[in-house]
Amino acid sequence: xxxxxxxxxxxxxxxxxxxxxxxxxxxxxxxxxxxxxxxxxxxxxxxxxxxxxxxxxxxxxxxxxxxxxxxxxxxxxxxxxxxxxxxxxxxxxxxxxxxxxxxxxxxxxxxxxxxxxxxxxxxxxxxxxxxxxxxxxxxxxxxxxxxxxxxxxxxxxxxxxxxxxxxxxxxxxxxxxxxxxxxxxxxxxxxxxxxxxxxxxxxxxxxxxxxxxxxxxxxxxxxxxxxxxxxxxxxxxxxxxxxxxx
Ligand code: MN
Numbered sequence: 695x696x697x698x699x700x701x702x703x704x705x706x707x708x709x710x711x712x713x714x715x716x717x718x719x720x721x722x723x724x725x726x727x728x729x730x731x732x733x734x735x736x737x738x739x740x741x742x743x744x745x746x747x748x749x750x751x752x753x754x755x756x757x758x759x760x761x762x763x764x765x766x767x768x769x770x771x772x773x774x775x776x777x778x779x780x781x782x783x784x785x786x787x788x789x790x791x792x793x794x795x796x797x798x799x800x801x802x803x804x805x806x807x808x809x810x811x812x813x814x815x816x817x818x819x820x821x822x823x824x825x826x827x828x829x830x831x832x833x834x835x836x837x838x839x840x841x842x843x844x845x846x847x848x849x850x851x852x853x854x855x856x857x858x859x860x861x862x863x864x865x866x867x868x869x870x871x872x873x874x875x876x877x878x879x880x881x882x883x884x885x886x887x888x889x890x891x892x893x894x895x896x897x898x899x900x901x902x903x904x905x906x907x908x909x910x911x912x913x914x915x916x917x918x919x920x921x922x923x924x925x926x927x928x929x930x931x932x933x934x935x936x937x938x939x940x
Contacts, residue, residue, distance in 0.1 A: 706940060713869075713904045713917075713934040715837070717763045722842045724761070724873045727881075733759030760929040766921035767875065767890070767900030771928040774895030781930050782923035784899070788866050791828035793917040793936065794818075795910045799835030802849040807879055808834070809852040815859070822912045827864040829901070829917050836871035837905035843873065850877020853888040860892035867899030869917075869934070871907060875900040901934060910936055 702708035715721065721736050736758045742748025760781070761767070768784060769775030796818050802808045810832060819825060834849045836842065849872065851859070859865060868875050868889060875889040885891045893900060901919060916937040921930035 702939075709938050709940050711906050711909050711915075711936045711938055713906050713936055714764045714932070715903045715905050717758075717931060721763045722873060723759070723763075725843055725846060733761050736762050758931065760924065760927055760931070761874075761902075763931050764901070764903040764905075764934060765929050766919055766932040767894065767902070767929045768921075768927065769894040769897050769899070770926075771900075772887075772890045772894035774891045775897070778894075778897060780925070781921050781927040782925045784921070788899070789919045789921075791866060791917060792826040792913075793829040793831050793869070793910070793915045794822065794826060794913045795831045795833055795907050795915070797833040797907075797912070798849070799833055799908075802834035802836065806844055806847040806849060807877065808849040809877060810850070810855055811852045812855045812858045815855065818912075825863045825865050826913075827866065829867055829869050829919075830859065830863075830865045831869040831901075831904065831907055831910070831917075832871075833907040834871050837903075837907070844878065846878040848872045848878035850880055851875070851889050853883055853885070856888040857892045860896040860898055865898065867901060868893060869901035869904050871904050872902065874902055900929075901932065904934060906936075910938055914939060 717736055719736055723733050723735050726732060734757055738754040738756045741753045741755055742751050744752055768781040769778040770780045876887045880887045918935045919932055921932040924930050
Protein backbone atom coordinates (compact mmCIF):
# COMPACT_ATOMS: atom_id res chain seq x y z
CA UNK A 695 0.00 0.00 0.00
CA UNK A 696 2.82 2.40 0.79
CA UNK A 697 4.44 1.51 -2.54
CA UNK A 698 1.20 2.66 -4.18
CA UNK A 699 1.39 5.93 -2.27
CA UNK A 700 5.01 6.45 -3.35
CA UNK A 701 4.09 5.75 -6.98
CA UNK A 702 1.13 8.14 -6.80
CA UNK A 703 3.31 10.89 -5.30
CA UNK A 704 5.91 10.33 -7.99
CA UNK A 705 3.38 10.42 -10.85
CA UNK A 706 1.57 13.42 -9.38
CA UNK A 707 -1.75 11.58 -9.07
CA UNK A 708 -1.46 12.41 -5.38
CA UNK A 709 -0.39 16.02 -4.81
CA UNK A 710 1.15 17.46 -1.63
CA UNK A 711 -0.29 20.86 -0.72
CA UNK A 712 1.28 23.04 1.95
CA UNK A 713 -1.35 24.50 4.28
CA UNK A 714 1.27 26.37 6.33
CA UNK A 715 1.77 30.14 6.38
CA UNK A 716 5.44 31.22 6.00
CA UNK A 717 6.92 32.08 9.39
CA UNK A 718 8.73 35.41 9.66
CA UNK A 719 8.93 38.72 11.53
CA UNK A 720 5.80 39.70 9.53
CA UNK A 721 3.69 36.82 10.89
CA UNK A 722 0.61 38.31 12.57
CA UNK A 723 -0.18 37.20 16.12
CA UNK A 724 -3.33 37.31 18.19
CA UNK A 725 -4.36 40.62 19.74
CA UNK A 726 -5.21 40.23 23.43
CA UNK A 727 -6.32 42.82 26.01
CA UNK A 728 -3.17 44.67 27.22
CA UNK A 729 -3.56 43.46 30.83
CA UNK A 730 -3.21 39.83 29.67
CA UNK A 731 0.00 37.91 29.01
CA UNK A 732 1.13 38.27 25.41
CA UNK A 733 2.59 35.74 22.97
CA UNK A 734 5.86 36.74 21.30
CA UNK A 735 5.95 37.48 17.61
CA UNK A 736 8.63 35.65 15.64
CA UNK A 737 12.10 37.20 15.84
CA UNK A 738 15.61 35.96 15.14
CA UNK A 739 19.23 36.71 15.87
CA UNK A 740 22.08 35.52 13.70
CA UNK A 741 24.42 33.02 15.38
CA UNK A 742 26.86 33.17 12.50
CA UNK A 743 26.68 34.07 8.83
CA UNK A 744 29.78 32.44 7.28
CA UNK A 745 31.76 34.98 9.31
CA UNK A 746 34.21 35.09 12.20
CA UNK A 747 31.58 33.56 14.49
CA UNK A 748 31.30 30.56 12.19
CA UNK A 749 33.20 30.70 8.91
CA UNK A 750 31.37 27.72 7.39
CA UNK A 751 27.98 28.18 9.02
CA UNK A 752 24.81 30.21 8.59
CA UNK A 753 22.28 29.76 11.41
CA UNK A 754 19.97 31.76 13.71
CA UNK A 755 18.49 31.72 17.16
CA UNK A 756 14.75 32.21 17.02
CA UNK A 757 12.21 33.47 19.52
CA UNK A 758 8.47 32.89 19.32
CA UNK A 759 5.53 31.60 21.31
CA UNK A 760 3.98 28.15 21.12
CA UNK A 761 1.08 29.90 19.35
CA UNK A 762 2.88 32.02 16.75
CA UNK A 763 1.95 31.50 13.10
CA UNK A 764 0.40 28.28 11.81
CA UNK A 765 0.21 26.23 14.98
CA UNK A 766 -1.35 23.34 16.87
CA UNK A 767 -3.41 23.76 20.06
CA UNK A 768 -3.15 20.81 22.48
CA UNK A 769 -5.86 19.95 25.04
CA UNK A 770 -3.76 21.26 27.95
CA UNK A 771 -3.86 24.74 26.34
CA UNK A 772 -7.24 25.43 27.96
CA UNK A 773 -8.52 25.25 31.55
CA UNK A 774 -11.12 22.69 30.44
CA UNK A 775 -8.23 20.40 29.40
CA UNK A 776 -5.97 21.13 32.40
CA UNK A 777 -3.95 18.04 33.37
CA UNK A 778 -4.65 16.30 30.04
CA UNK A 779 -2.47 15.89 26.93
CA UNK A 780 0.33 18.33 26.31
CA UNK A 781 1.60 18.67 22.74
CA UNK A 782 4.37 16.08 23.27
CA UNK A 783 1.76 13.52 24.36
CA UNK A 784 -0.50 13.72 21.31
CA UNK A 785 -0.48 10.22 19.75
CA UNK A 786 1.23 10.39 16.33
CA UNK A 787 -1.67 8.48 14.73
CA UNK A 788 -3.91 11.44 15.60
CA UNK A 789 -1.65 13.74 13.54
CA UNK A 790 -2.36 11.98 10.25
CA UNK A 791 -5.93 11.62 9.08
CA UNK A 792 -8.77 12.57 6.79
CA UNK A 793 -10.01 16.14 6.50
CA UNK A 794 -13.14 17.80 5.22
CA UNK A 795 -13.31 21.43 4.12
CA UNK A 796 -16.40 23.50 4.87
CA UNK A 797 -16.33 26.61 2.72
CA UNK A 798 -18.04 29.63 4.24
CA UNK A 799 -15.82 32.23 2.58
CA UNK A 800 -18.78 33.98 0.94
CA UNK A 801 -20.58 34.32 4.29
CA UNK A 802 -17.39 35.54 6.04
CA UNK A 803 -16.74 38.07 3.27
CA UNK A 804 -20.23 39.49 3.81
CA UNK A 805 -19.96 39.40 7.62
CA UNK A 806 -16.50 39.25 9.27
CA UNK A 807 -18.19 38.18 12.54
CA UNK A 808 -19.85 35.21 10.82
CA UNK A 809 -20.33 32.19 13.10
CA UNK A 810 -20.59 28.60 11.93
CA UNK A 811 -23.68 26.94 13.40
CA UNK A 812 -24.62 23.28 13.84
CA UNK A 813 -27.31 23.72 11.17
CA UNK A 814 -24.64 24.84 8.66
CA UNK A 815 -22.58 21.72 9.35
CA UNK A 816 -25.61 19.44 9.17
CA UNK A 817 -26.57 20.98 5.83
CA UNK A 818 -23.01 20.35 4.60
CA UNK A 819 -23.17 16.72 5.83
CA UNK A 820 -26.45 16.17 3.95
CA UNK A 821 -24.62 17.04 0.71
CA UNK A 822 -21.09 15.70 1.23
CA UNK A 823 -21.44 12.89 3.76
CA UNK A 824 -20.54 12.37 7.42
CA UNK A 825 -17.79 14.15 9.33
CA UNK A 826 -14.64 11.99 9.51
CA UNK A 827 -12.61 10.78 12.44
CA UNK A 828 -10.21 13.51 11.40
CA UNK A 829 -10.15 17.24 10.84
CA UNK A 830 -12.89 19.71 10.14
CA UNK A 831 -11.20 22.52 8.19
CA UNK A 832 -13.25 25.71 8.23
CA UNK A 833 -12.61 27.88 5.19
CA UNK A 834 -13.42 31.59 5.52
CA UNK A 835 -11.16 33.13 2.85
CA UNK A 836 -9.14 34.71 5.65
CA UNK A 837 -5.82 33.39 4.29
CA UNK A 838 -6.00 35.84 1.40
CA UNK A 839 -7.04 38.79 3.51
CA UNK A 840 -4.90 41.90 3.78
CA UNK A 841 -6.35 43.09 7.11
CA UNK A 842 -5.82 39.71 8.75
CA UNK A 843 -6.54 40.74 12.36
CA UNK A 844 -9.37 43.07 11.25
CA UNK A 845 -9.53 44.88 14.63
CA UNK A 846 -10.76 41.67 16.28
CA UNK A 847 -13.62 41.06 13.86
CA UNK A 848 -12.86 37.59 12.52
CA UNK A 849 -15.18 34.65 11.85
CA UNK A 850 -15.53 31.69 14.17
CA UNK A 851 -17.83 29.02 15.53
CA UNK A 852 -21.04 29.51 17.55
CA UNK A 853 -21.19 28.22 21.12
CA UNK A 854 -23.79 25.52 20.37
CA UNK A 855 -21.82 24.32 17.34
CA UNK A 856 -18.48 24.18 19.18
CA UNK A 857 -20.05 22.09 21.93
CA UNK A 858 -21.73 19.74 19.46
CA UNK A 859 -18.55 19.28 17.39
CA UNK A 860 -16.57 18.55 20.55
CA UNK A 861 -18.99 16.23 22.29
CA UNK A 862 -21.08 14.55 19.61
CA UNK A 863 -19.05 14.28 16.39
CA UNK A 864 -16.05 12.03 15.62
CA UNK A 865 -13.69 14.83 14.53
CA UNK A 866 -10.23 15.01 16.16
CA UNK A 867 -10.04 18.76 15.77
CA UNK A 868 -10.88 21.97 13.97
CA UNK A 869 -8.56 23.85 11.62
CA UNK A 870 -9.08 27.50 10.68
CA UNK A 871 -7.49 30.21 8.53
CA UNK A 872 -7.72 32.88 11.21
CA UNK A 873 -5.30 33.62 14.06
CA UNK A 874 -7.21 31.38 16.51
CA UNK A 875 -9.90 28.70 16.36
CA UNK A 876 -12.40 31.04 18.02
CA UNK A 877 -14.08 34.11 16.58
CA UNK A 878 -12.42 37.47 17.18
CA UNK A 879 -15.27 38.47 19.50
CA UNK A 880 -15.42 35.09 21.31
CA UNK A 881 -13.95 36.53 24.52
CA UNK A 882 -17.44 37.92 25.12
CA UNK A 883 -19.28 34.64 24.44
CA UNK A 884 -20.70 32.39 27.17
CA UNK A 885 -18.52 30.46 27.79
CA UNK A 886 -15.70 32.70 26.48
CA UNK A 887 -13.72 31.11 23.60
CA UNK A 888 -16.15 28.16 23.24
CA UNK A 889 -14.08 26.37 20.59
CA UNK A 890 -11.12 26.22 22.96
CA UNK A 891 -13.32 25.37 25.94
CA UNK A 892 -15.29 22.50 24.44
CA UNK A 893 -12.77 21.02 21.99
CA UNK A 894 -9.87 20.90 24.44
CA UNK A 895 -12.21 19.75 27.23
CA UNK A 896 -13.08 16.80 24.96
CA UNK A 897 -9.40 16.02 24.26
CA UNK A 898 -9.58 17.47 20.74
CA UNK A 899 -7.17 19.77 18.90
CA UNK A 900 -6.94 23.04 17.02
CA UNK A 901 -4.97 24.18 13.98
CA UNK A 902 -4.76 27.85 13.06
CA UNK A 903 -3.60 30.18 10.31
CA UNK A 904 -3.98 27.59 7.58
CA UNK A 905 -3.87 28.58 3.93
CA UNK A 906 -4.60 26.97 0.57
CA UNK A 907 -7.80 25.32 1.80
CA UNK A 908 -9.31 26.42 -1.52
CA UNK A 909 -7.08 23.81 -3.20
CA UNK A 910 -8.64 20.95 -1.21
CA UNK A 911 -11.81 19.01 -2.09
CA UNK A 912 -14.79 19.16 0.31
CA UNK A 913 -13.94 15.59 1.36
CA UNK A 914 -11.15 13.13 0.58
CA UNK A 915 -7.93 14.95 1.53
CA UNK A 916 -5.53 13.54 4.11
CA UNK A 917 -3.81 15.91 6.53
CA UNK A 918 -0.42 15.55 8.16
CA UNK A 919 0.13 17.96 11.08
CA UNK A 920 3.54 17.94 12.73
CA UNK A 921 3.79 20.02 15.90
CA UNK A 922 7.11 19.86 17.76
CA UNK A 923 6.89 17.53 20.78
CA UNK A 924 7.54 20.32 23.30
CA UNK A 925 7.48 18.68 26.72
CA UNK A 926 4.68 20.32 28.77
CA UNK A 927 3.97 22.46 25.69
CA UNK A 928 0.47 23.85 25.18
CA UNK A 929 0.95 23.83 21.42
CA UNK A 930 3.57 24.32 18.76
CA UNK A 931 4.25 26.02 15.47
CA UNK A 932 3.35 23.35 12.96
CA UNK A 933 3.88 22.42 9.35
CA UNK A 934 0.57 21.19 7.97
CA UNK A 935 0.52 19.25 4.69
CA UNK A 936 -2.43 17.87 2.75
CA UNK A 937 -2.41 14.91 0.36
CA UNK A 938 -4.97 15.34 -2.43
CA UNK A 939 -5.87 12.96 -5.26
CA UNK A 940 -5.74 14.52 -8.70
MN1 MN B 1 -3.38 28.70 19.80
